[in-house]
Structure formats: structure tokens, C-alpha cells
Amino acid sequence: MKxxxxxxxDDTLENFAPAEAVADVFIAEQIQKHYDxxxxxFLKEYNNVKVNRIHKGSQSEEYSRILWITEVLSELGKRxxxxxxxxxxxxxxRVIAKEAKLFPNTITVLNKLGKKYKLAMISDSDGHKRxxxxxxxxxxxxxxxxLIVTSDDTGYDKPDKRVFLYTCDKLGVHPKECIMVGxxxxxxxxxxxxxxxxxxxxxxxxxRDAPQKWVDYEISEIGELWGIIELIxxx
Ligand SMILES: [Mg+2]
Numbered sequence: 001m002k003x004x005x006x007x008x009x010d011d012t013l014e015n016f017a018p019a020e021a022v023a024d025v026f027i028a029e030q031i032q033k034h035y036d037x038x039x040x041x042f043l044k045e046y047n048n049v050k051v052n053r054i055h056k057g058s059q060s061e062e063y064s065r066i067l068w069i070t071e072v073l074s075e076l077g078k079r080x081x082x083x084x085x086x087x088x089x090x091x092x093x094r095v096i097a098k099e100a101k102l103f104p105n106t107i108t109v110l111n112k113l114g115k116k117y118k119l120a121m122i123s124d125s126d127g128h129k130r131x132x133x134x135x136x137x138x139x140x141x142x143x144x145x146x147l148i149v150t151s152d153d154t155g156y157d158k159p160d161k162r163v164f165l166y167t168c169d170k171l172g173v174h175p176k177e178c179i180m181v182g183x184x185x186x187x188x189x190x191x192x193x194x195x196x197x198x199x200x201x202x203x204x205x206x207x208r209d210a211p212q213k214w215v216d217y218e219i220s221e222i223g224e225l226w227g228i229i230e231l232i233x234x235x
Contacts, residue, residue: 002198002233003173005113006164008182009123009132011205013106013222014139018205019099026095027069030088035078045072063157065089065126093131097138103204105223110144112226118146118171122164124157124187125150147171159191179229181222189214198232200225 010016024046028039049068066082066089073080113119125132129152136142147170151157154166168175175195182188182199183206189199193214201215204222217228 001177002117002179002229003177004118004120004168004171004179005229006120006122006167006178006180006192006197008158008184008188009121009136011183012181012188012202013110013121013141014100014102015205016096016100019096019101022099023092023095027065027088027092030091031069031073034084034088035073035076037073037076037078041076042072045075049075063124063126063151065092093135097135100135100139102139102141103222105221106141107144109222109225110141113229114144118173119144120147120149120167120171121145122149122158122167122188125152128152158187161191161195164191164195164197179232181225185209185214200228 007013024043025039027046028042031037031042032039046068049071053063053068066085069085069088070080073085110119121136123132129150132150133142133148136148142148147167149163149167149170151163154160154163156162158164164175164180168178175192175197178192178197180189180192180197180199181202183202183204185201189201193199193216198216199214200217200219202219202222202225204220217232219225219228
């Protein structure tokens with residue numbers, strides 16, 4: 001018996017990747033203005049640091065754009081000033097808030113599922129929960145969830161199992177009673193699968209290689225979720 005549906009946010013319910021591409025260019029332009037580094041040179045280093053940091057561990061303090069930019073500036077021989085880097089990152093989030101949009105069927109699906117299941121969002125957050133909270137409120141999605149868990153709540157990022165167990169505990173459900181939906185098999189689905197949840201991989205924004213052992217079902221857009229859950233619960 002399924003009682004709860006858990007969602008990742010970025011690239012699962014909203015098109016984060018294209019928004020991030022625009023926002024990364026904003027960072028590079030600001031860096032050029034303040035530190036006289038060509039955008040191409042900055043972005044090359046920045047993307048390296050980002051990839052390394054994002055996949056490095058599950059400690060949430062490693063997930064920080066302020067940290068990544070500071071590291072790149074040091075590597076390029078510049079002295080980072082906290083006030084400047086901090087305000088560039090604030091600007092980055094303003095660009096994201098302007099560019100990122102919910103997928104066309106996100107609200108319809110949440111509305112329908114919310115009548116039958118408890119709904120939670122589990123989202124790693126760069127920096128403070130405040131930034132994520134503001135983004136979610138502005139886009140109008142907060143009210144559809146019984147629970148929203150970000151890295152600040154647990155001190156860990158996905159795929160650390162404490163994040164998922166904390167969510168189950170707060171909702172009062174067993175992992176076996178949950179369906180987890182996400183775009184990243186490794187970060188969103190690996191641990192839930194090991195904990196006994198049913199996993200749904202969504203490829204609406206990006207299609208990464210999927211280790212099939214972590215993926216129970218695949219959807220190409222979030223609107224397909226309703227039908228898939230009907231199928232799962234009939235079994
Ligand atoms: Mg995601």
C-alpha cells in the first residue's frame with residue numbers, strides 16, 4: 001500500500017538546467033567585471049570545480065556556489081572578496097528565479113496526487129533554505145506539499161540515506177510505502193531503491209544514463225506520473 005509520493009525539485013518539477021546555463025553566464029560576466037577574467041576561461045574552471053564538488057560527497061556544506069567561485073578565483077590567481085562573491089551568487093539566484101519555469105503538467109499532477117497521497121519534496125540546496133523557500137513560494141508550488149526537506153534540515157545532501165529516512169519519519173510512513181520521483185538516478189533513486197521505495201525516473205529535462213537497477217519506472221514528462229502510479233498501486 002503506497003501512502004506517499006516524494007519528489008526531487010530541480011529538473012523533475014521545473015526546468016532548472018536551461019535556467020542554470022543562463023545564470024552561469026551571468027556569473028561569468030560579473031566575474032569579468034570585477035576580476036578581469038575572460039568568461040570562457042572562468043566557465044571552463046568553474047564547470048570543473050562544480051562537477052567535482054557536486055559528486056564529491058553528501059555533506060551539504062560542499063554544495064555552495066560561493067565556495068566554488070572562491071576556489072576558481074584562487075586557482076586563477078585572484079584574491080576573492082567575500083562581499084563581491086556573495087552578491088554575485090545572490091544575483092545568480094535572481095536570474096534562476098526569472099528563468100526557471102514549472103513543467104506544463106506539474107501543478108495538475110500534484111493537485112491530483114495530493115488528494116490521495118502525502119506529498120513531500122526533497123531538494124538539495126545551495127546555501128540557505130531561505131533561497132529555496134523564496135524560489136518555491138514565488139513559483140507557487142509550496143502549498144501542494146505536506147513537507148519540504150532541504151539540506152539545511154538534515155545537514156546532508158542526497159543520496160545520503162539520512163535525508164530519505166528523515167522525510168519518512170516526518171511523514172509517518174515506511175520507505176516501502178513511498179514512491180520517489182527524480183531526474184538523477186544516482187542522487188534521487190539509488191538510496192530510495194535500497195531502502196525499499198518504488199522509484200520513478202523522469203527525463204523531461206535531461207536524459208542521463210540510468211543504471212537500471214535503481215529505476216523501476218521511467219516517464220518522459222511529469223504528466224505521465226498519474227498513470228504510472230495507478231499501475232504501481234494496482235500490483
Ligand atoms: Mg534534480
